[in-house]
Amino acid sequence: MYSAPDRVTLPRNSDGVFTEIAGTYDLINKILSFGQEQNWRRRAIAKLPPGRLLDLGSGTGAALPVLGEFEVVGLDPEAAMLSISPIRQKVVGYGERLPFPDGSFDAVFSAYVFRNLTSVDETLAEIGRVLRPGGKAAIVDLGRPRNQWLARIHRLGSALVLPTIGTLVGSRDSYSYLHRSLDKLAPPEELYADGPLAVESVWRMGVFGFVYGAILVNE
Numbered sequence: 394m395y396s397a398p399d400r401v402t403l404p405r406n407s408d409g410v411f412t413e414i415a416g417t418y419d420l421i422n423k424i425l426s427f428g429q430e431q432n433w434r435r436r437a438i439a440k441l442p443p444g445r446l447l448d449l450g451s452g453t454g455a456a457l458p459v460l461g462e463f464e465v466v467g468l469d470p471e472a473a474m475l476s477i478s479p480i481r482q483k484v485v486g487y488g489e490r491l492p493f494p495d496g497s498f499d500a501v502f503s504a505y506v507f508r509n510l511t512s513v514d515e516t517l518a519e520i521g522r523v524l525r526p527g528g529k530a531a532i533v534d535l536g537r538p539r540n541q542w543l544a545r546i547h548r549l550g551s552a553l554v555l556p557t558i559g560t561l562v563g564s565r566d567s568y569s570y571l572h573r574s575l576d577k578l579a580p581p582e583e584l585y586a587d588g589p590l591a592v593e594s595v596w597r598m599g600v601f602g603f604v605y606g607a608i609l610v611n612e
């Protein structure tokens with residue numbers, strides 16, 4: 394029988410950030426993405442097989458309106474985010490230690506979560522474990538443009554814009570964290586290449602391609 398760990402054994406890079414910004418998260422996300430963040434989710438979700446879906450790091454449940462016919466289970470470590478989520482089946486937990494049996498999902502969806510994880514490797518292994526054979530995961534996240542010069546311009550922009558927005562909404566440290574998190578992981582084309590799941594496709598979206606989508610398959 395699988396049991397979830399307690400908070401003490403799994404400290405997180407983003408500890409406290411999402412509790413602090415839970416109330417303003419959805420609005421700020423819409424502004425920062427020029428209203429595109431739901432389209433970016435929708436494009437990835439359209440590539441998933443139907444059935445039971447785990448929304449990993451579901452937060453406020455912002456993806457629910459575009460999850461259509463899926464039977465959705467939302468998982469997030471932040472009770473503050475889950476408490477305002479309209480998803481009916483909600484579980485407090487971590488991507489690194491999923492409290493679900495093997496092969497219990499047809500699909501996993503995770504948007505804007507991966508750069509906040511404590512361990513991408515452990516989370517990918519867990520996604521592979523809970524997906525049925527042939528099941529697919531769709532990951533959407535923010536990073537930097539592939540082109541070095543565009544990445545520099547983008548870095549400068551986020552260094553100015555995110556802390557300023559943070560100051561305006563009274564959460565400067567949390568939004569500064571979001572700026573730093575954009576440089577944390579390797580580009581998706583490398584990040585998922587040698588993992589436990591096969592890469593079906595990776596695509597870029599948003600200004601200069603700083604947003605990516607990836608479909609991974611449990612072969």
Ligand SMILES: C[S@@+](CC[C@H](N)C(=O)[O-])C[C@H]1O[C@@H](n2cnc3c(N)ncnc32)[C@H](O)[C@@H]1O
Binds near residue numbers: 450453489503
């Ligand atoms: C930027 S929010 C995205 C929320 C939602 N997926 C969306 O599309 O709006 C990131 C979420 O990841 C969650 N998170 C952070 N560390 C996590 C972990 N180790 N496992 C699962 N979720 C995590 C945070 O609590 C937060 O709700």
